[in-house]
Amino acid sequence: MKRYFVMPYLITLLLASVYGVYAFFANDWEFAWLGLTLSCLPMLLFIIRLGISGKARTREHLYSELLVGAVFALAVWVSGHKDLAGLVFLLSVVGVYLYDFWYSDLSRVLSPRLGKGEILPDLRFTTIDGEDFHTKNAVDRPAIFMFIRGNWCPLCVAQVHEIAQSYRRLEDMGASVFVISPQAQEQSQKLAADLNAPLTLLTDKDGESAKKLGVWQYGGVPAGVVGYDVDTNWPTVIVTMPKGKIIYSAQYSNYRVRPEPDQFIEVLEKYLDDGADVSNDTKVAPSAE
Structure with missing residues (x-):
């Protein structure tokens, strides 16, 4: 059900904003209609910025957007347009709340197979060149396995670019980096071409390995995204x-909250330096600005 939320919501916000401007001028510059547009803008700008900013994470919760929506709903109500105030409240308070606390929540359960000290099982993938790849052939050195949703997710793409920027540091530590998605090889080839580091991009056909690890999301691709399952x-x-001994796993429940590269690189450094005991990550993430 969640996959049918975000695209219609975004389109509705856009249409309401445009209509608010039209009605503002058509009704002798009546504030209530401008209030409709202004109440929609914070969430519209947030979603647009999420797609084009190139950042891998956002604030954990959208309290400021909720506050703006509530203020404008009250202002429109006070101006005497109670029906319009209801629409403002629905779009800019209820809608933001649903996006923040319902849609953004993956409702995931921490996978026991990724607990600290567990051994990563042998997993099979396909390289962007169409060759078979088994993790059992890559466990002779430290490794980072990054499961992403696909090129359609701007946060995932930004996260891959972040780790690419840290590639030299990881290479000096003798670590390999694997980026795994269920998308077609052609899509991964496009992503690889945009990177400034030789990361290993792998395709997990039908999510077979992700299912084994408990990191597979059914119905996770928003309706309207073309070219993906x-x-x-x-x-x-x-x-x-x-x-293959696991020393860290980040399994956040909010898809907009991702670990900073320094978080897991520092864990790896500590283990390589002195075998320090570093706790496994949890799904409860701090707010990220």
Whole structure:
């Protein structure tokens, strides 16, 4: 059901904003109609900025957008347009609340297979060149496995670019980086061409390996996104030592909250330096500005 929410909501906000401007001029500059447009703008701008900013994470909750919506709903109500105030409240308070606390929540359960000290099982993927790849052939050195949703997700793409910028640091540590998605090889090839580092991009056909690890999301691709299957990965980062021993996993429940690269790179550095005991990450993430 969630996959049918965000695109219609975005279109409705856009149409309401445009109509508010039209009605404002058509009704002798009546404030209530301008209030409709202004109440929709914060959420519209947030979603647009999410898509084009190139940042891998946002604030955990959208309290300021909720406050703006509530203020404008009250102002329109006070101006005497009670029906219009109801529409403002629906779009800019109820809509924002649903996006923030319902749609953004992946409702995921932490996978016990990714607990600290667990051994990563042998997983099979396909490289962007169409060759078979088994993780058992890559556990002779530290590794970072990043499960992303696909090129359609701007936060995922930004997260991959972040880790690419840290590639030299990881290479000096002897670590390999694998970026895994269920998307077609052609899509991963496009992503690889945009990177400034030789990360290994892998395709997990039908999410077979993601399902084994418990990081598969059914119905996770929003309706209206063309060229991708309905199901996808939960955004997940796994760090392993040689022989596949897991020392860190980030399994956040809010898709807009992702770990900073320094978080898991520092964990790896500590293990390589002195074998420090670093706790596994949890799904409860701090707010990210």
